Amino acid sequence: MRSLIADEVMHPGVGPLEEAQRLYVGQAHLGARLRASGSRAGESVAPHQARLVLFDVGMGAGSNAAAAFGESARAPDGAARLELVSFERDLGALRLALTEPAAFGLQGACGEAARALLESGRHESIRTLWRLELGDAAEALARQPHAADIVFWDPFSPRINPGLWTVSAFSLLRQVAGPRCTLFTYSASTAVRLALLLAGWTVGIGDAIGDKATTTAAAMHGDDLARPLDATWLRRLARADVPLPADAPADAVQRVAALPQFAFTPRGPGGTSPAPGSR
16 A cells, blocks of 8 residues: 555555554454453453553554454453554545445444544444544643553654654653553664664564564563564664664663663563463
């Protein structure tokens, strides 16, 4: 897909449905986390009161949100209820996607939910509360009532949307993230990974998708990453031409080199990020 306004190709090498399922919902182990969060709540809360919060930053045509909505709808009794918060400043892509709903995973109940989102900014079902935050994502992140358990970070690239790929943006996100929050994004750039590290996230290698040999995963807790960046990646930062985030401090490379992540590399079971609470 190509955005004619932004002149940017999205989902290179794959369609939006495959990327949503593999890169975001699959790597986040969303189904397992819904079940685990519900079981941890046990009998201390009413049915569906246990909550798992997902921030969908850069909703676009809605495929990532639709995949999450579908995963929640299929969750068994006793699983946590999904609170899906989509951040977007332009709803044109979602409106367009609803004219070809099958191509974007917006059929049936999910399509009805997406239309309600356009009309009123929210849709509520037994399994899922889907809310829209329309406008500046940074401002909206700061006012969220509940901390994020999972983040899908999928805005336009730094070339088009530079403000959401900075140390400042990821620092703000960390302030509204839960203690076992995990983040997934299509970018594998050194500057983006540096920005996450400087903001206090533990950062790792995400799965390949389409034309991308790697993507990026990040977490509040290092044990929730299967493939954390290690000393091999760190050595690349010694190059004089390494790209830095726009708001990186002058000693960014030295700060990153001193992070605990590079003194001790926690190991997951391999392949993809393990689901917190599933061990």
